[in-house]
Amino acid sequence: xxxxxxxxxxxxxxxxxxxxxxxxSGYTFTSYGVSWVRQAPxxxxxxxxxxxxxxxxxxxxxxxxGRATMxxxxxxxxxxxxxRSLTSDDAAVYYCARVPxxxxxxxxxxxxxxxxxxxxS
Amino acid sequence: xxxxxxxxxxxxxxxxxxxxxxxxxxxxxxxxSANWYQQLPGTAPKLLIYSGNQRPSGxxxxxxGSKSGTSASLAIxxxxxxxxxxxxxxxxxxxxxxxxxGGGTKLTVL
Numbered sequence: 001x002x003x004x005x006x007x008x009x010x011x012x013x014x015x016x017x018x019x020x021x022x023x024x025s026g027y028t029f030t031s032y033g034v035s036w037v038r039q040a041p042x043x044x045x046x047x048x049x050x051x052x053x054x055x056x057x058x059x060x061x062x063x064x065x066g067r068a069t070m071x072x073x074x075x076x077x078x079x080x081x082x083x084r085s086l087t088s089d090d091a092a093v094y095y096c097a098r099v100p101x102x103x104x105x106x107x108x109x110x111x112x113x114x115x116x117x118x119x120x121s
Numbered sequence: 122x123x124x125x126x127x128x129x130x131x132x133x134x135x136x137x138x139x140x141x142x143x144x145x146x147x148x149x150x151x152x153x154s155a156n157w158y159q160q161l162p163g164t165a166p167k168l169l170i171y172s173g174n175q176r177p178s179g180x181x182x183x184x185x186g187s188k189s190g191t192s193a194s195l196a197i198x199x200x201x202x203x204x205x206x207x208x209x210x211x212x213x214x215x216x217x218x219x220x221x222x223g224g225g226t227k228l229t230v231l
Contacts, residue, residue, distance in 0.1 A: 035220070037166075044123060044209065044222055044223070044224045044225045045158075045166065045209055045211075045222045045225075046222070047219055047220045047221075047222065059218070059219070061219055095165055095166070104213060104218075105213060105220070106153075106156050106211040106212050106213045106220035106221070107156050107168065107171045107172070108156075108158070108166070108168060108211075108220075109168055109171075109177070110168075111165040111166055111167065111168075112165065113165055114165050
C-alpha cells in the first residue's frame with residue numbers, strides 16, 4: 001500500500017534552517033510528484049510547492065520562492081523540503097503528499113503523517 | 122485569507138444530509154474541478170473527492186461532490202458521528218498557477 005513516512009519533529013531557532021524528509025513506498029516513486037503543504041496551529045492548509053520525482057522539476061508558491069528548496073533522492077524514494085531563515089511564522093505541521101506525475105494538480109492523493117516544526121529561541 | 126471561500130462551520134444530526142459549499146472564481150473552480158479533503162482531529166488530511174465527483178477507493182458513496190459555475194459543494198448523506206471533521210476544498214488556479222484551498226469547514230454531528 002502507498003505510504004509516505006515523514007521525519008520526526010524539529011525544534012529550530014529563528015534564522016535557522018530545517019529539512020524535512022518524506023520516504024515513499026508502495027508505488028513507483030518516479031511516476032509521481034510530491035507536493036508540500038503546511039498547516040499552522042489552528043489554521044488551514046497552505047501549499048508550498050511541488051517537485052517531480054521523475055525529473056526534479058519544481059514549482060514553488062511565490063511566498064516560498066528563494067527560501068524553500070525541494071529535492072528528491074530516487075535511490076531511496078525520498079523527497080526533501082528545506083526551509084531557510086525560519087521565523088515564528090514558520091511554526092507549523094509540514095506535510096508531503098503524492099500528486100499525479102505531470103504537476104499542475106490539486107489532487108493530493110496520499111499524505112504523510114506530518115512533521116511538526118517548532119521555531120523557538 | 123483563503124482564495125476559496127467555505128463556511129467556517131456546519132452541523133447536522135445523525136442520518137441527516139448536509140452540504141458544504143466552496144466558492145471560487147473563473148480562474149479556479151470555474152475552469153477546473155474541485156477536490157475535497159477530510160481532516161480528522163490530529164491527523165493528516167485525506168483525499169475524499171477528486172475531479173469534482175470521483176471517490177477514491179474506500180470512500181463511502183455517502184460522500185458526493187458537485188459543481189455549479191464557480192462554486193462547488195460537498196454533500197454527505199446518512200450523517201454519522203465519525204464524519205465529524207474539518208473539510209477542505211481545493212482547486213487548481215490558472216492565474217496563480219498553483220493549487221488553492223478553502224479555509225476549511227468544521228462539521229459537527231449533533
